[in-house]
Structure formats: C-alpha cells, structure tokens
Amino acid sequence: MMLFLPRNLILAYAFTWLVHLCYLAFLALRSRRLRREEAELDRMQTPREAKREVPAQNRGA
Amino acid sequence: MSSGLAFSRMNNKLVFFSALVLMLLVYGFRQAIFIAPTELTMGNIQRIFYYHVPSAFVAFTCFFANLIASLWYLKSRRLSADAWALATAEVGVIFCTIVLVTGPLWARPVWGIWWTWDARLTSTLLLWLIYVSYLLLRRFSTSGQTPVLAAVLAIFGSVDVVFVYMSIRWFRTQHPQPVMGPGGGGLDPRMGYALLANFIAFAAYGALLVTLRRNLELRRQRIEERHAMGALAGASR
Numbered sequence: 001m002m003l004f005l006p007r008n009l010i011l012a013y014a015f016t017w018l019v020h021l022c023y024l025a026f027l028a029l030r031s032r033r034l035r036r037e038e039a040e041l042d043r044m045q046t047p048r049e050a051k052r053e054v055p056a057q058n059r060g061a
Numbered sequence: 062m063s064s065g066l067a068f069s070r071m072n073n074k075l076v077f078f079s080a081l082v083l084m085l086l087v088y089g090f091r092q093a094i095f096i097a098p099t100e101l102t103m104g105n106i107q108r109i110f111y112y113h114v115p116s117a118f119v120a121f122t123c124f125f126a127n128l129i130a131s132l133w134y135l136k137s138r139r140l141s142a143d144a145w146a147l148a149t150a151e152v153g154v155i156f157c158t159i160v161l162v163t164g165p166l167w168a169r170p171v172w173g174i175w176w177t178w179d180a181r182l183t184s185t186l187l188l189w190l191i192y193v194s195y196l197l198l199r200r201f202s203t204s205g206q207t208p209v210l211a212a213v214l215a216i217f218g219s220v221d222v223v224f225v226y227m228s229i230r231w232f233r234t235q236h237p238q239p240v241m242g243p244g245g246g247g248l249d250p251r252m253g254y255a256l257l258a259n260f261i262a263f264a265a266y267g268a269l270l271v272t273l274r275r276n277l278e279l280r281r282q283r284i285e286e287r288h289a290m291g292a293l294a295g296a297s298r
Contacts, residue, residue: 008170009105012113
C-alpha cells in the first residue's frame with residue numbers, strides 16, 4: 001500500500017529515531033570508555049597485588 | 062567465576078530482550094503507518110499520535126520511577142537507588158524531548174501554529190527544564206551531597222508531572238482533551254490497537270534503555286570505588 005505521507009509526519013518519525021539512535025550511540029561509547037577504564041585499573045592493580053603476595057609466600061617457605 | 066557466569070546470563074537476557082523490543086517497535090511502526098485508518102479531519106498527519114502519546118507515557122512513567130528511586134535513595138542511601146534515579150531521569154528527558162518536538166510538528170498543520178503558551182504545553186516545557194537541570198546538577202556539581210540534592214529536586218519535579226497530566230482537565234487548553242477514558246470521544250478500534258501496540262513497544266524500549274543506563278551507572282560507581290580504594294591504599298603505604 002502506498003501512502004502519501006505529510007512532511008511533518010516524516011520529520012516527527014525521523015526525529016524520534018534520530019534521538020534514540022544518538023542516545024544508543026552515547027550508551028555504547030560510554031560503555032566502551034568504562035570498559036577501558038576497568039581494564040586500566042586491572043592492569044595497574046594486578047602487579048601491585050602480585051608484588052605483595054611474593055614476600056608472603058617466601059616467608060611461609 | 063560465578064559472577065562472570067551471572068553477568069553473561071544477564072547479557073544473554075538483555076540481548077533476547079533487545080531483539081524482542083526491536084520486533085515490537087517494527088510491529089508498532091507497521092500498525093501506525095500502514096494498518097491504522099486515516100483520520101477523517103486531520104488526514105495522515107494524525108499518525109504522529111502513535112509516537113507522541115506513547116512517548117509522553119514513557120516519559121511520565123520514567124519521572125514517576127525517578128521519584129520512587131529518589132525517595133528510596135533518601136531513605137536508604139543505597140548507590141543502586143541512585144543509579145536507578147539517574148537512569149530514569151535521563152531516559153525520561155529523552156522521551157520528553159521527543160514529545161516536545163513531535164507535538165509542534167503535529168500542531169502546525171492542524172492548529173496553524175507551532176506553539177501556544179497553554180497550560181499543557183507550558184507545564185510540559187517546564188517539566189523538561191526541571192529534569193534537564195536535574196541532569197546538569199548531577200553532571201557538574203562537585204559536592205559530595207549531589208545525589209541528595211538531585212533526589213530533592215526530583216521530588217519537586219514529580220509535582221509538575223501531576224500538573225502536566227491534569228492540566229487539560231483543570232484548564233481550558235488548546236491541547237485536545239483525552240480521547241480515551243471517561244469523557245473522551247473514543248477511538249476507532251484499529252486506531253486503538255495501533256496505539257496499544259506502540260504503547261507496549263515504547264514501554265518495553267524505555268525499560269530496556271533504563272536497564273542499560275542503570276547498568277552503566279553501577280559500573281561507573283564500581284570504578285569510582287576502586288579508584289578511591291586505590292588512593293587509600295596508596296596513602297596508607
């Protein structure tokens with residue numbers, strides 16, 4: 001079925017989906033940034049914990 | 062290991078829910094554009110109704126959920142309550158923006174004007190401004206009391222939600238009276254079905270957005286906590 005769609009109707013639907021797509025992109029970018037930050041924290045904290053564990057194991061031996 | 066498994070299970074559920082939401086939205090779009098009959102006086106422009114009204118419904122529901130989460134936060138000071146509050150306010154503002162733009166796009170060909178300062182339109186704009194200021198407060202305030210201040214602002218904002226909803230009953234407005242419910246003119250059953258399909262689709266989509274945003278906020282809080290613990294550990298050494 002072919003409909004004649006008024007310009008404002010097309011604008012309203014297009015605006016709705018444009019806003020939603022922009023928000024989804026914002027969520028995706030923010031998620032990626034947080035994941036990177038988490039990975040950075042993991043990298044920074046892992047060697048420190050490993051250093052702390054070594055002397056404890058040596059003392060036990 | 063078990064938390065990783067739970068996370069992947071939650072992710073699977075979210076992927077399944079996202080697919081369901083997408084199908085509902087496509088179905089709703091089809092109902093609104095191709096299935097619902099053309100309104101006699103307004104013509105095809107009336108089809109904005111199927112996006113405008115469900116968006117307003119989701120915005121109001123989000124702001125109401127924001128009130129509940131804010132009260133919960135004020136009572137318990139739990140960070141998860143604060144995460145819910147932020148997520149509902151942000152998604153509410155997104156849907157309220159859509160209402161404020163699709164409304165004038167519909168009004169122009171039907172009323173002959175883009176905007177009028179009647180009670181419904183003005184209070185909706187005010188509602189949007191209150192929640193935008195809520196988000197700006199949360200974004201830029203450096204005070205440790207920001208979530209408390211935001212929760213109090215949300216309580217004031219929620220009063221305007223009631224005012225927006227009731228304004229067309231309390232005042233004579235350019236905005237039409239409700240077509241459904243007592244005193245309404247009623248809808249053609251096919252129009253009612255298209256509206257219902259979009260109500261369900263938009264409500265599910267809103268719930269999905271709120272869940273995704275809340276998960277992100279919880280993750281951000283955990284990172285902040287780890288930074289604070291790291292700084293404390295560094296200071297104590």
